[in-house]
Structures are given as structure tokens and as C-alpha cells.
Amino acid sequence: MLLCSEKTPAWAGPRGLLQKRSRADSLNAGLSQRPACLRPCPFGRDGHAVSIPLRLSPHTFFDMADQESVTELTTDKAPIKARGLEGVIALESELSSIDGDKGQLIYRGYDIHDLADHASFEEVVYLLRHGELPTQSELDDFSSHLRSERALPAPILNLLRETPADAHPMAVLRTAVSALALYDEEADTMEEAANHRKADRILAQIPTIIAAFDRLRKDKEPVAPLDHGSMAHNFLYMLNGEKPGAAAEDTFDVCLVLHADHGLNASTFTSRVIGSTLSDMYSAVSGSVGALKGRLHGGANQEVMRMLLDIDEKGADPTSYIRDRLDADERVMGFGHRVYNTMDPRAAILRTMVKELSEEAGDMKWYKYTTKIHETMTEETGIDPNVDFFSGPTYYQLGLDPDLFTTIFALSRTAGWTAHLLEQWADNRLIRPRAQYVGARDRTVAPIAER
Ligand SMILES: CC(=O)SCCNC(=O)CCNC(=O)[C@H](O)C(C)(C)COP(=O)(O)OP(=O)(O)OC[C@H]1O[C@@H](n2cnc3c(N)ncnc32)[C@H](O)[C@@H]1OP(=O)(O)O
Numbered sequence: 001m002l003l004c005s006e007k008t009p010a011w012a013g014p015r016g017l018l019q020k021r022s023r024a025d026s027l028n029a030g031l032s033q034r035p036a037c038l039r040p041c042p043f044g045r046d047g048h049a050v051s052i053p054l055r056l057s058p059h060t061f062f063d064m065a066d067q068e069s070v071t072e073l074t075t076d077k078a079p080i081k082a083r084g085l086e087g088v089i090a091l092e093s094e095l096s097s098i099d100g101d102k103g104q105l106i107y108r109g110y111d112i113h114d115l116a117d118h119a120s121f122e123e124v125v126y127l128l129r130h131g132e133l134p135t136q137s138e139l140d141d142f143s144s145h146l147r148s149e150r151a152l153p154a155p156i157l158n159l160l161r162e163t164p165a166d167a168h169p170m171a172v173l174r175t176a177v178s179a180l181a182l183y184d185e186e187a188d189t190m191e192e193a194a195n196h197r198k199a200d201r202i203l204a205q206i207p208t209i210i211a212a213f214d215r216l217r218k219d220k221e222p223v224a225p226l227d228h229g230s231m232a233h234n235f236l237y238m239l240n241g242e243k244p245g246a247a248a249e250d251t252f253d254v255c256l257v258l259h260a261d262h263g264l265n266a267s268t269f270t271s272r273v274i275g276s277t278l279s280d281m282y283s284a285v286s287g288s289v290g291a292l293k294g295r296l297h298g299g300a301n302q303e304v305m306r307m308l309l310d311i312d313e314k315g316a317d318p319t320s321y322i323r324d325r326l327d328a329d330e331r332v333m334g335f336g337h338r339v340y341n342t343m344d345p346r347a348a349i350l351r352t353m354v355k356e357l358s359e360e361a362g363d364m365k366w367y368k369y370t371t372k373i374h375e376t377m378t379e380e381t382g383i384d385p386n387v388d389f390f391s392g393p394t395y396y397q398l399g400l401d402p403d404l405f406t407t408i409f410a411l412s413r414t415a416g417w418t419a420h421l422l423e424q425w426a427d428n429r430l431i432r433p434r435a436q437y438v439g440a441r442d443r444t445v446a447p448i449a450e451r
């Protein structure tokens with residue numbers, strides 16, 4: 001079942017190479033209907049594809065490399081074509097599942113639409129971490145503990161004061177999360193209860209870091225965190241120095257719910273790889289912030305807003321703008337996804353938010369631009385929008401600066417990263433795949449004077 005829940009892997013071609021197929025081809029191949037235990041293996045002997053039984057164990061990825069064809073890994077005859085690990089099942093997880101064909105996302109069995117409508121971010125964090133939605137008293141205890149961890153150690157605040165104002169907020173966040181470890185006596189304690197406490201602490205302190213840095217770079221004093229209110233409320237308060245309206249708080253809270261977890265995306269995989277070495281939670285989360293920063297991942301939301309602002313400033317026609325980008329072989333940020341073959345369900349929810357926020361502001365331009373771009377991408381490429389396409393204009397209309405967008409994603413995804421780390425450590429095995437060596441062989445070292 002797990003094997004079918006994410007986008008199907010590319011099919012092995014006649015020469016034993018896993019060939020990338022178009023989305024339609026992948027669907028037509030009906031791969032998801034094949035028995036889950038038999039999948040094409042890229043490491044075929046003599047250039048022929050072989051089917052390797054994939055055991056549904058936490059170590060499936062390693063099981064592949066453990067098969068007899070492992071020797072092929074050290075030859076240069078059968079290059080691996082599961083590029084970017086597309087379709088590779090690396091581990092089992094109970095946290096979230098994506099049906100890329102249906103456009104469905106679930107956290108622990110709950111559909112994302114249901115959670116967005118009926119659960120707060122704190123409830124979702126608890127759900128991811130503990131497997132069940134909290135009762136009222138569990139939620140009260142959990143929220144109260146999160147609130148008690150909001151303040152930053154003084155040296156971290158000093159670090160932020162010393163940070164260049166033009167530093168990218170994601171670089172600042174990565175550095176500050178790493179530095180937090182230096183002031184946490186439990187940083188290297190691997191006991192489960194301590195890891196839960198650290199997960200709370202990191203999650204509670206990330207909003208304070210983001211808001212403090214944003215104010216400092218604008219020559220404003222950081223605002224101390226509140227000892228009440230939700231994470232969404234407190235973050236907007238610390239950022240702006242005034243209480244947010246109920247609508248802004250609700251919208252922001254839903255954004256946090258939507259971004260909390262998403263299968264084995266690149267930044268979550270990063271956390272699990274780092275965690276699997278039995279390194280600490282701060283190392284893993286700072287690594288994940290680094291992974292999320294990239295524009296092919298979380299960094300795309302900022303790029304989307306840059307594009308929309310560029311269109312606006314130039315007075316450009318969004319359709320021609322996108323066509324020009326595609327003609328120049330450029331990617332349009334906020335479109336495409338490794339797992340979804342259809343519209344990302346989070347994007348659908350965020351699109352409604354962009355519309356509602358535009359209506360409230362009495363200015364429909366961001367909604368109009370995104371609608372035009374969406375239509376053009378559908379006509380020209382058939383590639384669907386992902387979560388980053390509509391989160392950009394949502395955050396912008398909430399008054400956030402574009403270079404903060406990815407930090408908001410990080411704030412929310414910390415819930416997923418830390419829950420994945422706890423899951424990893426509950427049944428740990430070192431994550432260590434193999435590389436296909438395609439370099440030179442049989443060379444001998446010449447004396448330095450002769451090179
Ligand atoms: C939260 C998130 O991380 S969601 C993703 C956020 N990232 C973005 O929005 C960046 C833009 N999108 C992309 O670059 C890609 O769609 C990714 C990285 C998200 C997924 O990529 P992959 O699954 O590796 O697909 P891949 O990069 O192989 O692209 C397949 C084809 O679709 C094209 N394509 C994919 N996305 C786009 C896009 N946004 N714009 C234009 N073309 C695209 C590629 O050019 C490629 O065409 P080609 O085979 O002719 O070269």
C-alpha cells in the first residue's frame with residue numbers, strides 16, 4: 001500500500017536503464033497496479049532489467065542494494081537512472097501520505113481539507129507527534145508547554161543583533177537553530193522524552209527567531225513573545241508589534257496546518273538522514289532548513305512572489321510573461337511536483353485564500369495574475385501548481401515580506417521534521433545508500449613533478 005501511495009517510479013527500459021517517462025506514460029503503464037512486491041530494478045545484469053523483490057520493511061532501500069546484483073553497482077555498465085531517487089521507497093512512515101494521482105494528502109489518516117477546516121496548528125503538531133488528535137486537556141497542556149518555551153536564550157538574541165541586516169532570513173534561521181543547541185543542556189540527550197522536549201523548544205523558538213530578526217533588520221526592537229495565544233497569533237504579534245485580527249490569525253494558522261508534513265520531501269529526508277547517524281535534533285533541523293531554502297523546494301514561494309511583483313511592476317501581460325519564460329527554457333516557480341500528477345490539494349486551498357484576501361483588500365490583481373499564470377501553464381505545459389504557487393501571494397497579502405516566506409514554511413515544517421526524527425529514532429537504522437561509480441579506474445600516481 002505504501003508503495004502505491006506516492007508517485008510511481010519510472011519503468012525500466014529495454015537496456016535495463018530506468019527511463020524517465022512522461023506523466024501520461026507513467027500513468028498508462030499502470031505501474032501502481034503491479035504487485036507491490038515486484039518492481040523493476042535499475043541494477044540489471046548485462047544491461048537487462050531484473051525484478052527485485054522489494055520487502056516492505058523499514059530497510060527496503062537497502063534491501064535493493066543487498067541483492068545479488070549489488071556487484072553491478074561497482075561497474076560502469078549499468079548506470080542508475082532513478083535520478084533524484086524518483087519513486088524509490090526509502091523507509092516506512094505513519095506520518096503522512098500523498099496520493100499523487102488523486103491529489104490527496106493525509107496526515108495520520110486525516111485528509112488535509114478536514115484538518116485545514118477543523119484543526120489548529122497545535123492540534124496538528126500533536127497529531128503528527130503522537131498519532132492521535134489531542135483531547136482538550138492534552139491540547140491545553142501541550143500548548144501551554146509550547147508557550148513556555150518561546151523566549152530565546154540571550155546569546156541567540158545577541159547573535160541576531162550582530163547578524164548583517166541583508167542576510168537572507170533562511171540563512172539566519174539555519175544558523176540560529178544550529179546555535180540554539182549550544183544553549184540547550186539536553187541537546188545531545190537522545191532519550192525519547194528529552195527529544196520531545198527539544199522538538200517543542202525548537203518549534204516554539206523558531207517563530208521568535210524569525211520575528212526578532214525581521215524587526216532588527218528594520219531597526220526595530222524585537223517584541224517579547226506572549227505568554228498566551230496560539231502560535232499563529234503570537235508570531236504575527238511578534239512580527240508586527242500588534243495583535244493580529246482574527247481573520248489574519250485564522251488564515252495564517254491554516255497555512256501552518258497545510259505545510260506541516262509532506263511525506264519524504266527533500267528537507268524531511270535530510271532530517272532523517274542526519275537523525276539516522278544518531279546526531280542530534282538541532283543538527284537535523286538546521287540541515288533541513290538548509291534543504292528547504294533551495295528554490296526547487298521551499299524557496300520557490302519567495303520566487304513566485306518575485307515573479308508576480310515583476311509582472312506587476314512591468315505592467316506585463318501574465319500570459320506573455322510565462323510564455324517568454326517557457327520559450328527561454330526557464331522553469332516557472334510554483335509549478336510541478338515530484339509526487340503529484342495533478343493539482344496539489346494544498347494549492348487548491350491556498351488559491352481560495354488568495355481570492356478571499358484579494359476580495360477583502362478590494363484589489364483582485366494578485367488573484368488575477370495567478371489565475372492567468374495557472375491557465376497559461378495548463379495550456380502550454382499541463383504542469384500543475386504546487387503549494388508554493390499560492391502560498392506566496394497569501395503571505396504577501398498578510399503583509400509578510402517575500403524573503404520571509406520560506407521561513408514560515410520552515411516554522412510549520414519543523415512539526416514534520418521533528419516528528420519524523422522521533423519516528424526514525426524509534427526504529428533507527430543508518431541511512432546510507434550507494435552511488436554508481438562512473439569515474440576513472442586503474443590509474444597510478446605519477447610523481448608530482450611529472451603531472
Ligand atoms: C514545497 C515544494 O518543494 S513544491 C516544489 C517547489 N519547487 C518549484 O516550484 C520549482 C519549480 N518546479 C520544478 O523545478 C520541478 O517541478 C520540481 C523540482 C518541483 C520537481 O521536479 P522533478 O520531478 O524532478 O521533475 P523534472 O525536474 O525532472 O522535470 C520534468 C520536466 O518537466 C519540466 N518542468 C518541471 N517543472 C517545471 C516548471 N516549474 N516549469 C517549467 N517546466 C517544468 C522540466 O523542465 C522537465 O522537462 P524536460 O524533461 O523537457 O527537461
Ligand SMILES: O=C([O-])CC(=O)C(=O)O
Pocket residue numbers: 261262263264265266297338339386387
Ligand atoms: O513533497 C515534496 O517533494 C515537496 C513538497 O511539496 C513539500 O515538501 O511540501
